[in-house]
Amino acid sequence: MKIGIIRETKTPEDNRVALTPEQIIALQHSFPGTEFKVQSSAIRAYSDDAYRALGIPVVDSLEDCQVLFGIKEAKLASLLPGKHYFFFGHLAKFQEHNRPLLQKLLSAGITFSDYEYLVDAQNQRLNSFSWWAGFVGAYNTLRGYGLRSGAFTLPAPDKSFTTEQIYALCQGCAKLPLKIIITGSGQASEGAQALLQRIGFQELPPPEFLRLPKGSRACYSFLKVEEMLRHKTHPQQPFSFSDLQKNPGDYQSCFFPYACAADLLLVCHYWDPASPVHLTRGQLKAIEMNLQVVGDVTCDIPGSIESTLRSSTHSEPFFDYNPRTGKEEPPFSSLQNISCMAVDSLPNALPLEASQSFGEGLRQIVFPLLLSKYLNDPTIAGATIVREGKLTPKFAYLADFAAGHA
Template sequence: MSIIIGIRAEELDTRAPLTPKYVKRIVESGTSVYVQPSQKRCFPDEEYQKAGAYLQTDLSNVDIVFSVKEIPCSKILPGKIHCFFSHTIKGQKNNMTMLRTIMEKQATLIDYEKITDSSGKRLIAFGKFAGYAGMIDALWIYGQRMQTLGCETPFSQVQQANKYQNLEQAKTAISDLGKTIKEHGLPFPIVCGFTGSGRVAQGAKEIYSLLPVRTIMAKDLSKISENVSHHCVYQVSFSLENIFTNSQNTFSREEYIKHPQQYHSIFAEYIPYLSIVVNGLYWAPKYPHLLTILDLKNLLTARDNPRFQTLADITCDINGSIEFNVESTSSENPCYTYNPFSKKAEYGWKTIGLPVLAVDKLPGEIPQESSEGFSEELYGLFSDLRNISYAGNLASSGLSATWHNATIVYKGELTENYQYLQKHLEGSLNE
């Protein structure tokens, strides 16, 4: 018997896990789709109806509920399979109540973030689109920040990603900016540093490459003032070995992964030469910070007007790789300036400190394109779900290894790979 799927209405996000285009394909294959009506979703309800879906607020008749972001506890359906980005696998405190509720309601949680191939590579993600929007926003914030400091640059022409009609229009605007830089030049060198090598960094670099770019190596950053051109921008990509070292001033990737506590960051050595940093580095609590509050304090103490004026933390781990990323922001208030002396953050880019972009829903700023990209990847794995059985245990469910490994909770119980979350659940109760 074929499953019935549902698409829930997001509370705060305009994206969709499955677009009308892919819903149509699913319906044509013989699977029923129910869609909760939404005024926020970037695709009108009527498009889902035309695709053959049923519009229905009550999803209690479906087998699997697909959504994008975390689900409010009151909206978790008892006994149902829920697929979404739960942001629980690192034991995130804010989401332990939601995880506990899923277990109490005997529901099942499948997390997109853990849908990977045999090598651990993620198969479905919004990361590239987060990189697109994050880079656009970083250029926008940088232009506004420099204008606040009394320095006019062509970057003041850039808008926030969600102010453009679509991604194509945003790319055209960045390309036009590149032509301006190439023809008229910049008042000083602009250097953007990228961390991470995944989809986030790839998307950010794709946007940045619309400008006239020259690539330099991390080891050559201190020479950036020599033979510099003002008719281009510069980029530098940082590998783990550029960023972290141990007490012997060496780096081993294998050792770093197994014993990260033996390493510390040397990234602060580079930041005096950087204008913008785009952080796409994967981080977990066992890893060292990339930049600390002390690093920022030392930079601002040593230089009255440092070159480094914008940090786009696209990974957005609170107090994570960037210690002074103290809170996630929304697209309505995307940026705050962190003051390392007072240890306070103030929204905007006009105060003392460093402007930090910390939007945790960046793909939502280009919702149609990011939803289409995500849906294409999700649809490619959909055939594995068509004939699953929810009657027995996880082993007999018929879930492929891909989906099996992404199942955090099955019928109210943490699965074997995620038993470690029990200590985080208990810890959240004791706080």
């Protein structure tokens, strides 16, 4: 099998890569006969020369490769007909901005597998950038608070940053008695917690977090999804994920009191469009709502936090949400607003470390499946949204969306 690593074509640019030079060499040793080529890129965190130095071909075209690996959505003009692509597609939740991408995948006879749906038997993702998104999201949110309040100054991250640098830069932030609430308990939440713990924020159980008056001490709490929802008619019944998936309309959010008790919110939970909204526009303008900064790591638009009007970029990561009008305003333009951070490519702030981590997951977990059974492997098949230009049965619900009817 010939495998290609595509250049990233999305705007704004993304510097990550699916496999580092050393990981490609390791795969070639593990799977003799497998060929790898890397498409030349001027923006990749690992340079063309880093691949050439290890004898890996760097080329302009990947036309002779069967399977192509990237990170973010590829530009439509760059997609090669009949190939098998792996990248993050952001289209299976009816994301309108990527409807043309789905249509192109279908019309060009492409096979497309989405990293987001590479999951185990418990429906847990096998490989992701989520930890890095949470870590960088927490840093950006603290930075936003510093810019809003004038309490401290943190620099914008660049692609040479490391986790250790960020830990060092944030020393001293915990001197301020900020209360931070984190939604979710997965890898994104773990990444955010890793930063807060390291710099001195105290973890509190959710009930204690609610009771603690603001201004007491630097602390955070995280909520599991089951702690953010309750059944509408049977609120005392044990929480069931399977029932939530089958009957999302039977549940309502109980998150509002936690948002009111916090200064900063880090949104790290998985959300499905059929699930309840956790902060409505009405709640965001309630008199008891005093959130100062919302860092939306998951960046679902529209999503469960209705202040996230749009995604933002690394160069311009912040905007203000005016809760009285429900409109966007310039960042930090009024202390009556809620400042928002919604960068949709957070791990790209640490592209070297994040790529290394993600590539290890591909090398150790995904490639053994791909190179042994290919699309006959149930894990690979389960992540495949389009096969040879047709929606797979699991994703057939996208048919009307692809046709432009939904």
